[in-house]
Amino acid sequence: xxxxxxxxxxxxxxxxxxxxxxxxxxxxxxxxxxxxxxxxxxxxxxxxxxxxxxxxxxxxxxxxxxxxxxxxxxxxxxxxxxxxxxxxxxxxxxxxxxxxxxxxxxxxxxxxxxxxxxxxxxxxxxxxxxxxxxxxxxxxxxxxxxxxxxxxxxxxxxxxxxxxxxxxxxxxxxxxxxxxxxxxxxxxxxxxxxxxxxxxxxxxxxxxxxxxxxxxxxxxxxxxxxxxxxxxxxxxxxxxxxxxxxxxxxxxxxxxxxxxxxxxxxxxxxxxxxxxxxxxxxxxxxxxxxxxxxxxxxxxxxxxxxxxxxxxxxxxxxxxxxxxxxxxxxxxxxxxxxxxxxxxxxxxxxxxxxxxxxxxxxxxxxxxxxxxxxxxxxxxxxxxxxxxxxxxxxxxxxxxxx
Amino acid sequence: xxxxxxxxxxxxxxxxxxxxxxxxxxxxxxxxxxxxxxxxxxxxxxxxxxxxxxxxxxxxxxxxxxxxxxxxxxxxxxxxxxxxxxxxxxxxxxxxxxxxxxxxxxxxxxxxxxxxxxxxxxxxxxxxxxxxxxxxxxxxxxxxxxxxxxxxxxxxxxxxxxxxxxxxxxxxxxxxxxxxxxxxxxxxxxxxxxxxxxxxxxxxxxxxxxxxxxxxxxxxxxxxxxxxxxxxxxxxxxxxxxxxxxxxxxxxxxxxxxxxxxxxxxxxxxxxxxxxxxxxxxxxxxxxxxxxxxxxxxxxxxxxxxxxxxxxxxxxxxxxxxxxxxxxxxxxxxxxxxxxxxxxxxxxxxxxxxxxxxxxxxxxxxxxxxxxxxxxxxxxxxxxxxxxxxxxxxxxxxxxxxxxxxxxxxxxxxxxxxxxxxxxxxxxxxxxxxxxxxxxxxxxxxxxxxxxxxxxxxxxxxxxxxxxxxxxxxxxxxxxxxxx
Numbered sequence: 001x002x003x004x005x006x007x008x009x010x011x012x013x014x015x016x017x018x019x020x021x022x023x024x025x026x027x028x029x030x031x032x033x034x035x036x037x038x039x040x041x042x043x044x045x046x047x048x049x050x051x052x053x054x055x056x057x058x059x060x061x062x063x064x065x066x067x068x069x070x071x072x073x074x075x076x077x078x079x080x081x082x083x084x085x086x087x088x089x090x091x092x093x094x095x096x097x098x099x100x101x102x103x104x105x106x107x108x109x110x111x112x113x114x115x116x117x118x119x120x121x122x123x124x125x126x127x128x129x130x131x132x133x134x135x136x137x138x139x140x141x142x143x144x145x146x147x148x149x150x151x152x153x154x155x156x157x158x159x160x161x162x163x164x165x166x167x168x169x170x171x172x173x174x175x176x177x178x179x180x181x182x183x184x185x186x187x188x189x190x191x192x193x194x195x196x197x198x199x200x201x202x203x204x205x206x207x208x209x210x211x212x213x214x215x216x217x218x219x220x221x222x223x224x225x226x227x228x229x230x231x232x233x234x235x236x237x238x239x240x241x242x243x244x245x246x247x248x249x250x251x252x253x254x255x256x257x258x259x260x261x262x263x264x265x266x267x268x269x270x271x272x273x274x275x276x277x278x279x280x281x282x283x284x285x286x287x288x289x290x291x292x293x294x295x296x297x298x299x300x301x302x303x304x305x306x307x308x309x310x311x312x313x314x315x316x317x318x319x320x321x322x323x324x325x326x327x328x329x330x331x332x333x334x335x336x337x338x339x340x341x342x343x344x345x346x347x348x349x350x351x352x353x354x355x356x357x358x359x360x361x362x363x364x365x366x367x368x369x370x371x372x373x374x375x376x377x378x379x380x381x382x383x384x385x386x387x388x389x390x391x392x393x394x395x396x397x398x399x400x401x402x
Numbered sequence: 403x404x405x406x407x408x409x410x411x412x413x414x415x416x417x418x419x420x421x422x423x424x425x426x427x428x429x430x431x432x433x434x435x436x437x438x439x440x441x442x443x444x445x446x447x448x449x450x451x452x453x454x455x456x457x458x459x460x461x462x463x464x465x466x467x468x469x470x471x472x473x474x475x476x477x478x479x480x481x482x483x484x485x486x487x488x489x490x491x492x493x494x495x496x497x498x499x500x501x502x503x504x505x506x507x508x509x510x511x512x513x514x515x516x517x518x519x520x521x522x523x524x525x526x527x528x529x530x531x532x533x534x535x536x537x538x539x540x541x542x543x544x545x546x547x548x549x550x551x552x553x554x555x556x557x558x559x560x561x562x563x564x565x566x567x568x569x570x571x572x573x574x575x576x577x578x579x580x581x582x583x584x585x586x587x588x589x590x591x592x593x594x595x596x597x598x599x600x601x602x603x604x605x606x607x608x609x610x611x612x613x614x615x616x617x618x619x620x621x622x623x624x625x626x627x628x629x630x631x632x633x634x635x636x637x638x639x640x641x642x643x644x645x646x647x648x649x650x651x652x653x654x655x656x657x658x659x660x661x662x663x664x665x666x667x668x669x670x671x672x673x674x675x676x677x678x679x680x681x682x683x684x685x686x687x688x689x690x691x692x693x694x695x696x697x698x699x700x701x702x703x704x705x706x707x708x709x710x711x712x713x714x715x716x717x718x719x720x721x722x723x724x725x726x727x728x729x730x731x732x733x734x735x736x737x738x739x740x741x742x743x744x745x746x747x748x749x750x751x752x753x754x755x756x757x758x759x760x761x762x763x764x765x766x767x768x769x770x771x772x773x774x775x776x777x778x779x780x781x782x783x784x785x786x787x788x789x790x791x792x793x794x795x796x797x798x799x800x801x802x803x804x805x806x807x808x809x810x811x812x813x814x815x816x817x818x819x820x821x822x823x824x825x826x827x828x829x830x831x832x833x834x835x836x837x838x839x840x841x842x843x844x845x846x847x848x849x850x851x852x853x854x855x856x857x858x859x860x861x862x863x864x865x866x867x868x869x870x871x872x873x874x875x876x877x878x879x880x881x882x883x884x885x886x
Contacts, residue, residue: 129667130667137656140691144657144660148661174648175657181854183628183645242856
């Protein structure tokens with residue numbers, strides 16, 4: 001509980017220091033003259049241009065957002081503040097304005113505005129055919145989305161909870177991922193499947209699933225996970241514009257995060273990871289809600305004298321091994337913090353990928369902190385113990401850095 | 403909604419007047435928007451089983467961006483159909499509308515007294531049955547229909563044999579269902595989108611897919627437009643508006659509704675035709691596809707080929723309803739049952755269904771009764787679960803191709819000479835097509851990795867390089883006649 005509040009206050013406290021100006025051009029560097037007013041630029045390959053008191057400034061801005069290679073967000077416009085679900089809606093609305101083939105379908109997305117209000121007001125603006133309320137049949141409205149995508153529309157299918165999309169697994173695996181391939185490239189499926197997942201507040205086992213585990217093997221799809229209003233909007237727009245089927249994972253507990261995002265249009269990259277906090281001692285890889293637990297732990301770690309590098313991997317399929325690799329080459333120690341189960345989760349795959357590609361650079365075995373292989377219990381205390389807590393992260397880093 | 407029950411006559415009369423007024427108010431407000439294409443649905447008399455088509459054309463000034471459903475108004479209006487306007491006192495108000503109540507406990511019987519009759523135009527001898535409203539067919543179309551049915555039949559026989567000889571890995575035939583295949587294809591226009599199950603190459607053949615292209619797909623060579631990624635008979639051709647055949651049963655049904663949704667948004671003068679077998683209707687996707695289509699008011703035709711068998715499962719073990727046609731009403735979908743061995747009946751029904759689907763923006767269910775003369779596929783031997791006599795009977799006495807031939811011959815449009823010429827020409831083309839397809843190169847390694855995504859991502863590039871490296875190191879283990 002404390003973690004999210006902490007993170008939120010960290011975000012809102014960023015007014016004094018405009019966190020957007022802490023940008024990390026991952027592949028292209030911006031010239032110094034463009035970085036008006038920024039005091040710190042850290043490249044993911046480790047080269048740093050910084051002013052003094054870097055560490056102190058970074059604690060206050062534990063969750064810094066990075067501007068992606070598209071727009072230079074050092075513009076003098078102040079931006080506007082909004083909550084994560086509003087950012088998703090803003091991204092969705094901008095894309096629906098821009099392209100008339102974009103449409104939304106799902107349960108209660110139209111007149112009701114969506115269970116998490118992501119589509120609020122859209123049915124009134126675009127009509128209830130373009131923002132379609134569907135009967136309760138996940139396999140079928142996902143199939144419908146696939147059919148519509150093959151016929152030239154760009155649908156966004158909302159699962160009320162990611163767990164319900166298990167009913168749509170047939171359509172997602174057998175058709176969504178495959179039809180572009182099996183039709184010899186004749187039919188494309190530019191569909192976006194999105195919804196909230198992850199462990200919430202005592203929602204019970206069926207509503208707390210981590211579907212990214214189950215979907216990650218399906219060939220032909222891309223998976224991304226958003227964690228801040230900035231990247232939520234950016235990833236939503238990128239997913240809609242992508243010609244491939246994209247599954248966008250949101251988290252039930254992150255919808256009310258507040259952040260100031262740029263007024264001008266921007267799109268995040270679907271395949272890039274986000275450098276949250278550069279560091280030297282250890283690479284912590286995480287995504288979605290666990291990012292906030294990690295940053296909470298980072299505060300403690302910094303006080304203890306450690307300098308963790310925190311990367312929000314964002315792209316779950318494929319992994320951004322470029323950013324991750326550069327970090328590993330710098331720090332030589334890796335800690336993965338995830339919400340997935342121990343067996344077969346994103347962390348398991350990531351561990352394998354890093355070991356395979358960067359084994360020579362590791363000074364210690366990779367530590368992966370995940371949830372246990374149990375259904376998520378309802379009781380609050382039990383539920384808390386299934387999710388990785390900041391204290392465990394601190395212990396793990398200490399262990400790694402021995 | 404209030405569940406008031408009207409008992410006393412005086413109260414009933416007073417309240418009914420109010421309801422009546424409500425009904426009238428509704429009617430007039432609805433009438434003022436009578437441009438909507440829902441006007442026809444409430445002018446349809448109750449219990450009209452014949453589904454006579456109304457040539458009412460929809461609101462064509464459709465704004466792509468904002469389209470609202472007017473159907474909730476239609477629902478309120480339809481209440482007035484069910485209530486006695488003379489002040490009857492037996493009605494309840496529930497979500498979903500008004501419903502009369504009765505103090506007699508009656509269970510709706512599980513089956514009607516008589517089965518739903520099936521529509522046919524030609525009798526078993528290919529003679530036109532008197533007093534028929536069927537779609538007239540021009541000579542050229544009739545000849546094309548017949549010759550395509552013969553071509554389909556011959557392709558099935560020859561490719562089946564080719565599989566038996568080991569030249570193709572798998573095949574399945576449409577024997578006994580040629581009339582459904584070609585009759586439905588002839589009823590549709592080239593713009594109509596077809597989402598097949600897997601026993602419907604007819605529309606593809608009708609629309610110009612060549613025998614060589616069929617052979618290329620079955621042989622999996624590099625000329626196949628599907629890039630040899632699917633097993634035989636899993637045809638796909640975007641050019642011909644024929645969506646990819648996908649093995650899992652019934653997955654195409656919700657997708658077809660999605661495609662119809664897209665057509666509805668565009669306001670296009672086209673519909674979707676999707677096919678399913680009797681067995682496929684047991685899948686969950688059938689239920690949801692039908693339900694969605696009805697709720698969405700999608701311009702789609704569900705064509706069910708009820709051929710009596712789902713591999714070895716006869717229909718008595720598949721469902722207990724009177725076939726598929728009766729399920730239409732359960733979803734609020736207009737339906738018809740036709741004789742699937744009668745090409746003219748199939749054509750008429752589906753042409754009419756198409757007009758209704760597009761002009762009234764509604765789904766239609768067509769159940770075509772037939773018999774699966776062939777085995778389920780080359781992996782099946784149906785004599786294990788059904789009698790050879792039964793198969794023979796349907797192959798000869800109820801053969802749809804022969805029946806149609808009798809009709810066109812009687813019209814003087816076809817002769818024995820035409821028959822011999824056509825059959826020998828098709829046979830030659832088919833044998834040649836297989837030979838050429840066999841000799842054509844198989845696709846190269848690059849085809850293994852392309853089209854998974856729109857562009858090749860780095861992990862797949864890596865994996866492709868690994869495969870190539872393996873082939874370089876062990877060339878003996880790699881077939882020499884396949885390009886790398």
